[in-house]
Amino acid sequence: MNSQESRKDFLLWHFSKAGKFNPNNKSFQVWQQHSHPIELNTNNKLLRCLNYIHYNPVEAGIVLSPEEYLYSSAANYAGLPDRLIDVILVE
Known part of the structure; x- marks a missing residue:
């Protein structure tokens, strides 16, 4: 671990605080444990x-439109040529 990392103490504090409120953890919690x-x-x-899935990169400010995100099936659903993987469209 990099001793110069400025967020280290903050992140450890935050994860330990979340871990204390969950009886499934001993000390730290990073991810939510619930799925719905x-x-x-x-x-x-x-x-x-x-x-929702296609617009996540747009909401995150990574791309301007869903079709631009390289790792998305949005381009396939928009009728654009296949990108990285073959996609079976759900109709």
Whole structure:
């Protein structure tokens, strides 16, 4: 670990504080431990989920449009040529 890292103490404090409130941990917690699965049993739910995933890089300020993100299937769904991987479109 880099001793010059300026965020080290802050991050250790933050992760230990979160870990103290969770009986599943001994000292630190970095990630949320809860998952809330949603059954994608309608086209509307599926499209909402795809849009959420595709727009994450836009919301993060990485790209201006979902199709620009290299590691996304958004370009495939927009009808653009395949990028990195083959995508089976869900219809």
